[in-house]
Amino acid sequence: MASLVMSVHIFDIEIFRDGGSIEFHVERNGVRRHVFLETPLRGEPRALLIDNVKTAPHSPALEELLRDVDEWHAGLPAEQRLAIDTLLQRSGPFISPGEAERHAIDLSRVVTVQRYLKGPFLQPAKPAPPITDELRAEAKRHANGWVYVIDPALTDGERVTPSAFIGAWRVDGDGNIVADGYQANSRYREGL
Structure with a gap:
């Protein structure tokens, strides 16, 4: 060698x-x-x-x-x-x-x-979380913005820290989630 x-x-x-x-x-x-x-x-x-x-x-x-x-x-x-x-x-x-x-x-x-x-x-990139009816409804309230996917391990009333967001979906001007608009949160820590 x-x-x-x-x-x-x-x-x-x-x-x-x-x-x-x-x-x-x-x-x-x-x-x-x-x-x-x-x-x-x-x-x-x-x-x-x-x-x-x-x-x-x-x-x-x-x-x-x-x-x-x-x-x-x-x-x-x-x-x-x-x-x-x-x-x-x-x-x-x-x-x-x-x-x-x-x-x-x-x-x-x-x-x-x-x-x-x-x-x-x-590490392979994790797939985007599914777009649920709840996310679609939230997107209608945030046209030209973002809807955030929060770790399901978070309990109601618990403070949402930056590491608790799995990622976010971009929302267009009509309040629809953009299919290729998902961005993972690099600070996310699974299972909190």
Whole structure:
């Protein structure tokens, strides 16, 4: 097996509400690949591009990328892996990070891609919930808006948090649900 000669560069990070697009290079044995994980849009899965080619789950290109990133990650010193894990558990802004923390932030972005590609990216999209008579009636009251599907585990009177919405159906100007207008809620946590 060839040894890993890999350098990871992170650049052009765009920060959006969801954390933004992540871009970096992976180099193994003199072969350099450009990796770009786009910002998710309205509950859609994030697209992965390797050398500007959209990459599908379970493809050889994805398997090769994950092999390289896993090997790179395993080769990091234990204190760097700990710093990355600590950063990934933290929420909120970083105020005046030092050089070591800035480096860990960059590395954590690559680990974020690694975790996403091993988890949500490989999971099949859940089908949209059925359009019920109750949803149709609600849609009539929300023309040019949305009707939300709430987790059935939620009991009456219980506070509806953002993670309790399964998703939403778009409603047209006549108060009808748009058949291809479903958007899943990426923050939904099944079973609450």
